[in-house]
Amino acid sequence: MLKRFIVVLIISMLLTSAAFAGEVLNFVSTQMEPAAEQKFAKGVLIKGFTDETGIEAEFITMPNYNDMFIRLSAEVEAKKVTTSLVCELHSGLDLMNAKGLFDDLTGIVLPNRTFIKALEDYSVIAGKKVYVPLMQATYVMVVNKKAFDYLPAGLTAEDVTGASEKWSYDALLSWSKNLNDAFKGPKLGFPMAPKGLWHRFLHGYIHPSFTGYQAAAFDSLRAVKIWEYLKELLPYVHPSSSIWAAMDEPLLKEEILVAWDHTARVKNALIEKPEDFAIVPVPCGPQGRGYITVAVGLAIPVDAPQKDNAIKLIDYLTKPDVQVKILENVGFFPIVKEAEGAIPVGPLKILATGVLAQSGAADSVMVMIPSLGAKGGEFTATYRDVFTKIVVEGADIETTITTAADKLRAIFEEVGVPLL
Amino acid sequence: MISFSRREKKWMPYLLFLPVLIYLAGFVGYPLIKALGIAFTSEAGKLSFENFITLTRDYTFWKALKNTLLFLIIIVPLQVILAFLLALFVNSRFKGYMTVLYIISIPLALSDVSAALMSYNIFTSHGFLNKFLMSLGIIETPIYFFGLGLSSRAFWVIVLTELWRATPLVFVILLASLQMISKDYFEAADVFGFSSWQKFFYITLPLTMPSLQSALLIRTLFAFQIFSVVWLLSGRDIPILAGEVYYQQAELNNFRLAATYGFIIALICILISWAYITFLKTKHLEA
Numbered sequence: 176m177l178k179r180f181i182v183v184l185i186i187s188m189l190l191t192s193a194a195f196a197g198e199v200l201n202f203v204s205t206q207m208e209p210a211a212e213q214k215f216a217k218g219v220l221i222k223g224f225t226d227e228t229g230i231e232a233e234f235i236t237m238p239n240y241n242d243m244f245i246r247l248s249a250e251v252e253a254k255k256v257t258t259s260l261v262c263e264l265h266s267g268l269d270l271m272n273a274k275g276l277f278d279d280l281t282g283i284v285l286p287n288r289t290f291i292k293a294l295e296d297y298s299v300i301a302g303k304k305v306y307v308p309l310m311q312a313t314y315v316m317v318v319n320k321k322a323f324d325y326l327p328a329g330l331t332a333e334d335v336t337g338a339s340e341k342w343s344y345d346a347l348l349s350w351s352k353n354l355n356d357a358f359k360g361p362k363l364g365f366p367m368a369p370k371g372l373w374h375r376f377l378h379g380y381i382h383p384s385f386t387g388y389q390a391a392a393f394d395s396l397r398a399v400k401i402w403e404y405l406k407e408l409l410p411y412v413h414p415s416s417s418i419w420a421a422m423d424e425p426l427l428k429e430e431i432l433v434a435w436d437h438t439a440r441v442k443n444a445l446i447e448k449p450e451d452f453a454i455v456p457v458p459c460g461p462q463g464r465g466y467i468t469v470a471v472g473l474a475i476p477v478d479a480p481q482k483d484n485a486i487k488l489i490d491y492l493t494k495p496d497v498q499v500k501i502l503e504n505v506g507f508f509p510i511v512k513e514a515e516g517a518i519p520v521g522p523l524k525i526l527a528t529g530v531l532a533q534s535g536a537a538d539s540v541m542v543m544i545p546s547l548g549a550k551g552g553e554f555t556a557t558y559r560d561v562f563t564k565i566v567v568e569g570a571d572i573e574t575t576i577t578t579a580a581d582k583l584r585a586i587f588e589e590v591g592v593p594l595l
Numbered sequence: 596m597i598s599f600s601r602r603e604k605k606w607m608p609y610l611l612f613l614p615v616l617i618y619l620a621g622f623v624g625y626p627l628i629k630a631l632g633i634a635f636t637s638e639a640g641k642l643s644f645e646n647f648i649t650l651t652r653d654y655t656f657w658k659a660l661k662n663t664l665l666f667l668i669i670i671v672p673l674q675v676i677l678a679f680l681l682a683l684f685v686n687s688r689f690k691g692y693m694t695v696l697y698i699i700s701i702p703l704a705l706s707d708v709s710a711a712l713m714s715y716n717i718f719t720s721h722g723f724l725n726k727f728l729m730s731l732g733i734i735e736t737p738i739y740f741f742g743l744g745l746s747s748r749a750f751w752v753i754v755l756t757e758l759w760r761a762t763p764l765v766f767v768i769l770l771a772s773l774q775m776i777s778k779d780y781f782e783a784a785d786v787f788g789f790s791s792w793q794k795f796f797y798i799t800l801p802l803t804m805p806s807l808q809s810a811l812l813i814r815t816l817f818a819f820q821i822f823s824v825v826w827l828l829s830g831r832d833i834p835i836l837a838g839e840v841y842y843q844q845a846e847l848n849n850f851r852l853a854a855t856y857g858f859i860i861a862l863i864c865i866l867i868s869w870a871y872i873t874f875l876k877t878k879h880l881e882a
Contacts (some may be wrong), residue, residue, distance in 0.1 A: 414739045418742065428721050430720060
């Protein structure tokens with residue numbers, strides 16, 4: 176009886192493992208992780224690819240860079256690579272490449288598409304073509320058109336939408352005051368919840384705008400002005416900002432009229448009420464109009480089991496029509512010029528117009544998220560903690576930023592990345 | 596009919612629970628031991644108290660500890676008192692008591708996330724409460740119950756949400772205990788002329804003590820796990836221990852500090868459980 180039991184157990188185990196051992200292209204991604212986006216990736220992107228090529232692929236999400244790095248480095252070290260394609264932010268791909276986890280994609284031919292040059296240049300690191308750009312995103316300001324009626328004297332809606340030099344952080348403060356007085360409560364919002372992207376505003380927008388750098392001038396006199404400014408702005412920021420991770424809902428409920436957030440996180444507001452909102456560039460500071468470009472790319476691990484099929488998947492995902500589908504469903508913008516003309520008139524066109532106005536501003540200071548890998552969390556937490564200490568709890572500015580600057584320098588030094 | 600040899604009969608029970616044992620050892624035991632090891636491992640990979648030192652130097656840790664204990668001290672006694680009163684009320688078996696029982700038990704079916712979202716929709720600046728008060732003309736502008744610089748208000752919203760969400764659990768335990776008390780005790784008490792207070796203190800309370808002990812233990816341990824409600828209603832404006840475990844692991848990728856936070860929570864829970872079991876030991880009536 177015992178023998179029979181063991182035999183049945185072994186047969187069932189073999190059958191189960193056989194069912195999972197099919198020849199499938201594993202596409203591992205830290206992007207498109209929310210449930211709705213996963214549904215789109217699996218049901219539209221992967222299905223479309225399989226229908227077109229007959230190649231079976233599986234979309235596997237990873238919650239963050241760290242988990243992806245652990246999986247990939249373990250596979251490469253064990254010489255049992257199961258992942259054939261990786262999708263990650265530029266910063267993560269840069270770091271994993273430094274660990275020797277990716278193939279050189281130089282010479283890969285993708286006909287009938289022109290990649291945006293800046294992104295194409297970023298994908299080549301130390302002469303090696305590390306990844307093929309897949310999509311890009313940024314963070315913008317969303318304005319309920321009602322709010323334009325309360326602009327401060329001397330500032331017009333055209334100044335704001337056209338990124339004129341009058342559209343400054345001081346103008347934002349005056350505008351927020353006007354809105355607060357008119358609506359008897361704060362109408363400016365930021366995604367300050369732990370899952371929100373508030374830290375990106377601090378290091379990638381206001382810091383470059385005031386100091387010209389993300390971290391290099393963290394304890395400078397120019398940086399002191401940032402915290403003084405934020406202390407002044409705080410009374411006009413909606414208190415619930417600290418529990419909002421995305422600004423689309425509060426905008427739709429008109430709890431706020433002006434907000435800053437990632438394009439993907441305000442997309443729903445525009446889709447639901449395209450007539451109500453305008454996407455405008457961020458304000459400028461004394462050193463220019465700091466903004467982040469988020470580049471997402473596709474890389475092939477060394478010893479990938481299905482390298483040729485992975486190239487076919489890259490080819491499919493960067494086709495202009497597929498790029499537009501990605502924009503429609505995920506809110507990330509195309510990286511091939513041919514896709515720009517294919518964006519239909521409507522909410523996404525509004526979003527694209529705002530993004531282009533921001534990147535095309537004469538005083539724009541474009542920055543990328545620093546490639547700090549697992550230390551990225553510590554980096555962003557430093558900015559958030561300084562904000563809480565100085566602006567919310569009233570700690571001394573100079574003492575706080577001096578201590579935090581040492582911490583930031585140590586993080587960059589530890590990772591071996593130049594201070595930005 | 597399958598027949599087993601004597602040898603097979605001897606091993607069969609062990610074989611049957613072996614899968615569960617392997618599962619528990621692999622998915623509970625191993626991570627527990629691993630987490631313990633991580634908590635006592637320095638960044639350089641050596642056995643040390645480095646993580647504990649880092650934690651105690653972090654001002655958020657002390658805030659999180661203080662907030663967690665404050666929630667515990669306020670929520671647990673209030674829940675027990677409220678649950679006891681409700682259980683006594685329902686146990687009086689008035690007409691329609693079953694309906695009241697069902698109404699009180701509704702939050703048992705709710706997840707903590709649902710409860711927090713319901714609370715958010717009531718108390719947010721555009722929520723039901725503000726709209727109701729504004730429609731009555733009591734207030735002109737919304738009252739902000741949570742958010743930046745309003746953590747003391749948010750604290751009480753969380754207390755209220757937790758009271759509503761988790762009191763029924765204590766209530767059910769206490770009601771079951773009350774229903775098991777024999778009526779003979781109360782009839783005898785009537786013969787001796789006991790007042791209602793005397794009946795409560797000399798019969799009801801001692802006989803429900805074992806259940807009360809369990810309820811207190813469960814609620815206290817659950818209070819240390821309080822996370823979703825605080826996270827959704829205050830973000831990190833009110834840091835708490837369980838929230839910091841998540842924050843360190845998921846947001847900062849600092850698994851060493853996350854494991855250290857986890858170890859501290861476990862240690863406090865063990866100490867409190869020991870205190871409950873030791874000091875609330877039931878005195879048997881018929882020794």
